[in-house]
Structures are given as structure tokens and as C-alpha cells.
Amino acid sequence: MILKxxxxxxxxxxxxxxxxxxxxxxxxxxxxxxxTMFAVHPNEAVYAFKSLxxxxxxxxxxxxxxxxxxxxxxxxxxxxxxKLGVCNVLYKSGDMxxxxxxxxxxxxxxxxxxxxxxxxxxxxxxxxxxxxxxxxVLGALLSVGAPEIIMINKTDERVEKLVSQVNVPSLYALxxxxxxxxxxxxxxxxxxxxxGMHGKAPLDINLEYMQPGGWVYDLIYTPHKTVLIKQxxxxxxxxxxxxxxxxxxxxxxxxxxxxxxxxxxxxxxxxVKTHLKSLK
Numbered sequence: 001m002i003l004k005x006x007x008x009x010x011x012x013x014x015x016x017x018x019x020x021x022x023x024x025x026x027x028x029x030x031x032x033x034x035x036t037m038f039a040v041h042p043n044e045a046v047y048a049f050k051s052l053x054x055x056x057x058x059x060x061x062x063x064x065x066x067x068x069x070x071x072x073x074x075x076x077x078x079x080x081x082x083k084l085g086v087c088n089v090l091y092k093s094g095d096m097x098x099x100x101x102x103x104x105x106x107x108x109x110x111x112x113x114x115x116x117x118x119x120x121x122x123x124x125x126x127x128x129x130x131x132x133x134x135x136x137v138l139g140a141l142l143s144v145g146a147p148e149i150i151m152i153n154k155t156d157e158r159v160e161k162l163v164s165q166v167n168v169p170s171l172y173a174l175x176x177x178x179x180x181x182x183x184x185x186x187x188x189x190x191x192x193x194x195x196g197m198h199g200k201a202p203l204d205i206n207l208e209y210m211q212p213g214g215w216v217y218d219l220i221y222t223p224h225k226t227v228l229i230k231q232x233x234x235x236x237x238x239x240x241x242x243x244x245x246x247x248x249x250x251x252x253x254x255x256x257x258x259x260x261x262x263x264x265x266x267x268x269x270x271x272v273k274t275h276l277k278s279l280k
Contacts, residue, residue: 002032003032003033003034004031004032004033004034004058004257004258004259005033005034005035005036005056005057005058006022006033006034006035006057006058006059006060006061006253006257006258007019007035007036007037007038007057007060007061008035008036008037008038008060008061008062008063009037009038009039009040009045009048009060009061009062009063009066010039010040010062010063010064010065010066011039011040011041011042011045011065011066012039013037013038013039013040013063014037014039015198015222016037016063017221017222017246017272017275018035018061018063018250019035019036019037020271020272020275021246021247021250021268021271021272022035022250022253022254022257023035024267024268024271025254025262025263025268026258028262028263028267029258029260029262029263031258031259031260033257033258035257038060040066042065042066042069045066045069045070045073046069046072046073049069049070049073049074049090049097050073050097052090052092052097053092053095053097057092058091058092058256058257058258059089059090059091059092059253059256059257060089060090060091061088061089061250061253062087062088062089062090063088064131064132064194067086067087067088067132068085068086068132070086070087070088070090070099071085071086071087071099073090073097073099074087074090074097074098074099075096075097075098076093076096076097076098076099077098077099077100078098078099078100078101080100080101080102080104080105080139081099081100081101083101083104083139084101084103084104084132084135084136084139085135086101086132086135087099087100087101088100088101088102088103088132088249089101089102089252089253089256091256091257100256101136102249102250102251102252102253103132103133103136103245103249104136104137104139104140104143105140105248105249105252106136106245106246106248106249106250107136107137107140107219107245107248107249108140108143108144109244109245109248110217110240110244110245110248111140111217111240112144113244114215114240114244115188115215115238115240117144119187119188119215120141120144120145120146120188121144121145121146121147122147122187123146123147123186123187123188123211123214124147124148124149124150124185124186124187124188125141125146125148125149125150125186125187125188125189125190126149126150126151126152126182126183126186126188126189126190127141127149127150127151127152127190127192128151128152128153128179128189128190128191128192128193128203128205129151129153129159129191129192129193130151130153130155130158130159130161130162131192131193133192133193133219134151134153134159134162134192134193135162136192137190137192137219138151138162138166138171142166142168142171146170147170148170149168149170149171149172150171150172150173150174150182150186151163151171151172151173151174152173152174152175152176152178152179152182153173153176153193154176154193155176156173156175156176159173160173179205180205180206180209183205183206183207183209183210184209184210185209185210185211186210186211186214187210187211187214187215188214188215188216188217189207189210189214189215189216189217190216190217190218190219191203191216191217191218191219191220191226191228192219194220196218196220196226196227196228197220197222197226198222198223198279202226202227202228203227203228205228207228207231207232207235207237208235210235210237212236213236213237213238214237214238215237215238215239215240216228216229216232216237216238216239216240217239217240218239218240218241218242219242219245220241220242221241221242221243221245221246221272221276222276222279223276224241224243224273224276224277225241226241229241243269243272243273243276244269246272247268247269247272
């Protein structure tokens with residue numbers, strides 16, 4: 001029986017919960033496989049990724065800061081990867097290395113399941129960030145027809161460049177100094193930065209003047225309840241944490257690596273929550 005091997009790569013990568021998730025699914029599907037970690041330095045990433053074609057590894061997930069390097073290394077892109085300009089998945093198809101991105105699907109699944117499409121269609125959305133995650137969020141919101149999207153980022157030039165590249169009338173950037181104006185009256189605010197993650201300073205933003213009943217979606221999952229999520233709850237706002245996106249973006253990756261979708265169920269959510277609590 002052939003052992004199917006896949007993994008996750010980043011720099012650093014020890015914090016990744018992907019092995020916990022994928023190995024849980026492997027056990028439950030009884031697939032003969034393994035999922036592990038590969039620490040790859042950014043300077044060596046393109047060469048390392050290209051060398052996948054000479055191994056028995058079926059594919060890898062890519063985390064920061066290597067997503068652009070994965071895009072550079074791929075022989076061919078899927079439409080989602082092409083749209084975003086970054087890859088979070090590389091997998092083999094024949095003698096080709098295919099770059100893919102599951103972040104749009106991963107972001108959108110928990111959002112639509114929780115708030116419904118009509119809420120997205122009837123509210124202004126604010127995206128905080130200008131990196132790969134922010135690109136995925138933007139692509140997802142545009143795909144479902146969000147009526148107005150405002151982007152802000154600590155580095156104004158980065159977000160202005162991204163907005164000008166996309167060039168959609170319903171999308172515009174505001175300077176970081178005007179972030180309270182961006183938040184004012186917004187129905188949906190998404191943190192697509194690493195601010196608030198374990199070991200990093202929290203996001204310097206005030207949610208007080210969001211639309212009453214609005215939603216705050218923090219893509220960070222360590223800690224499970226971020227400072228931003230706690231602030232949102234203080235003001236009576238609804239919240240979505242990053243754990244749902246982490247699991248949702250992993251499901252299509254699993255299918256690419258091992259040939260079948262993992263089971264849908266709360267088991268993996270409970271497993272990851274228990275693991276996160278043990279880290280406190």
C-alpha cells in the first residue's frame with residue numbers, strides 16, 4: 001500500500017495547526033498517509049518547492065512568508081491562485097507543479113454560513129491588511145457582490161497599490177490615520193493582518209462606532225479569543241474567529257493531497273480548541 005505524504009511549510013512553521021487537522025482526518029478516513037512540517041528559509045524556498053517534483057510528496061500547504069515564493073515556483077496556476085498572485089497550496093499533477101489558493105474558499109465558507117449572503121450584499125465591509133490574506137478576503141467579497149469595500153493598512157502605500165491594481169469602483173482605500181472613519185457605520189470588519197496573534201501587539205483600532213449588530217471577523221486563531229474579538233463583544237457586536245477559516249481552507253487541500261474530502265463534523269473543531277486551550 002502506497003503511503004501518501006503531504007505537509008505544511010513556512011518560516012517559522014512550528015506553530016502550524018495543519019498537522020493536527022490533517023492527521024485527524026487521515027485517521028478518520030483510514031487513508032494510509034502522513035502529514036508533517038517542513039521548515040524552509042525564504043532564500044531557499046523557490047528551489048525547495050521546485051524540488052517537490054523529484055520527491056514522493058503529493059503536495060504542501062504554504063504559510064507566511066512563503067506564499068509569493070510558492071507562486072514563483074509553480075509551473076501552472078489555478079484561477080484562484082492567478083487572481084490573488086499568491087499560493088497557499090502546491091500539488092503535483094503528472095510532471096507539473098500546480099499552484100492553488102484555498103484562502104478565498106476558506107474565508108467565505110464560515111462567513112456565509114454564519115451571516116448569510118444577504119448581510120454581505122447589504123453592508124459596507126472593511127478589510128484591514130494588504131497581504132496575501134487580505135487579497136483572499138477581497139477576492140471572496142468581490143465574488144459575492146459586496147456593495148462597498150474599504151481597505152486600510154498600517155502601510156498606506158501597500159493598500160493603495162493593491163486597490164489601484166484591482167481598480168473596482170466599489171473598492172477604495174483610506175489612510176491608516178483615518179481608520180476610525182473607515183470603521184464608522186461598517187457592517188463587517190475583517191482583520192487580515194497578524195496583529196493580535198500570540199506574541200504580537202494587538203490591532204490598534206476602535207470598533208465602537210460600527211453598525212449596531214455588525215460582525216467582526218478576525219482571521220487569527222491563536223489565541224482563540226483575540227483582543228479584537230473581546231473588544232467587539234464589549235460593544236455588543238457579533239464575532240467570527242479564525243478557526244473556522246483555518247479548517248475550511250484545509251478541506252480542499254486534503255482532497256488534493258489524498259484524493260477525497262475529509263468528513264464534515266465538529267470533531268476537528270473540538271480537537272483544535274482543546275489544543276489551543278492547552279497552550280495557554
